[in-house]
Amino acid sequence: MTPPVAPDQAALGLSDMLAEKPLCGGCGAKVGPGVLNAGLCQLPLPSRADVISGPGDDAAVLEIGGLRQVLTTDHLRAVTDDPAAMVRIAILHAMGDIWSMGAEPQAALLSLILSRQSEPLQARVMEEILTTAQAVLQAEGAALVGGHTTMGSEMTIGVTLTGLCGQKVITQDGGKAGDRLILTRPLGSGIILxxxxxxxxxxxxxxxxxxxxxxPQGRAAAILRGAATAMTDVTGFGFAGHLGAMAKGAGLSALIYLENLPIFAGVQDLVRAGHGSALAKSNRAAAPVAGLAEGDWRSAVLHDPQTAGGLLAAIPAQKAQEILAALAKEGIEAWEVGEFEAGPEGGMAVRA
Structure with a gap:
């Protein structure tokens, strides 16, 4: 893809941005973690008694009538021209936030930007998207209850989801020293895309x-939440970014079993050929990992933004093999990829 040429009059820094990698789709199009965290730090804590948590975890936690409800929102630039595949990916990507909080999906709103097209084409695409969305949500016990549509230069699909979890909520920061880290999906999607x-x-x-x-990852989530002390889904800030947030929240360090990391086929060759997401540089700066050998290609994988990525759960060491066996019995692949240990808050290193 040939980078676009900057106009004669343009915003400060545009020429530098256009000289870098093209803007990715999916979670590779996120604002970088440093910029996002700087903005979120300026927000005050929630003042309402029924808003239990503010920004920072995978979803907000609300208390309604004695029940805990979680609320999340997400949107993705298209990574495929297939509307049905794209809405399926977008919904399951957003459901990762619900599942990682230990909740069951409840209701969804869709926010659709369709590429500009004739009304007959709009109708066909809308029917395909809504039919697929309804099927995906119903399969996970949730309902499609509305949304909003506009047209623009490219397809973008947003999803707002609620979930119910009773009184027990699994957050990112509950991990304990010695907990094993279990991941349910390979890494490297951003590099391939x-x-x-x-x-x-x-x-x-x-x-x-x-x-x-x-x-979908609903069955995996149901197994993990029975033992997890903390959980998240690995998405835009990469494996290292999301693991670092878990470790920081728990006041611990994380040891990564580099040799155990599952990686999608084809990623190694692409990294060696210089391919990667536009967001990877920001991710690497925000979540450094110690102990990597100079030039180790897996460094790119650790910081690669994932779309519809796996669940990452902290499981007590004595239960880890039991959980892995339960996942395998259901035909779900999962890997033990590290552990929490006492050490600098939020620190990460690879096992030699």
Whole structure:
């Protein structure tokens, strides 16, 4: 893909941005973690008694009639021109926030930006999106209750979701020293999607990735929440970014089992060829990992933004093998990828 040429009059810094990698789709299009955290730090704590938590976790926690409800919102630039596949990915991506909080999906609103097109095409695309969305939500016990539509330069799908979890909420910051870290999905989706934008990814690798991204994780979440002390979903800030947030919240360090990390097929070759997401640089700056050998290609994977990524759960050491066995019995792949330990708050290192 040839980078666009900056106009004669443009915002400060635009030329530098256009000289870098093209803007990615999916979670690779997020605002960087440093910029986002600087903005969130200026927000006051919630003043309402029924708003239990503010920004920072995967979803907000509300208390309504003695029940705990979680609330999240997300939107994705399209990573595929297939509207049905894209809405399926967007909904399951947003559901990751609900599942990681230990909740069951409840209700959804869709916010759709369709590329500009004739009214007959609009109607066909809308029917395809809504039919697929309804099926995906119903399969997970949730309802589609409304939304909003506009037209723009490209397809973007947003999802706002609520979930119910009774009184027990699983947050990012409950991990304990010695807990094992279990991950339910391979890494490297951002690298493949970035390469696919430039026609450099193998078709079979892209197809395999899209299949994984469209697979629900409700059964995995149900197994994990029975033992998890903390949980998150690995998305835009990469494995290291989300793990670092868990470790910081718990006042611990994290040891990463580098050799155990699951990685999508084709990623190693793409990294060595120089492919990667536009967001990876910001992710790396925000979540450094110690102990990596100079030039280790897996550094790129640790900071790669994921779309519809896996669940990452902290499980007490004595229960980890039991949980892995329960996942395997259901045909769900999962990997033990690290552990929490006493050490500098939020620190991360790879196991030698």
């Amino acid at each position: 970035a390469a696919e934008m430039q026609g450099a990814a193998r078709g079979r690798d892209v197809a395999a990735l899209l299949d994984v991204m469209q697979a």
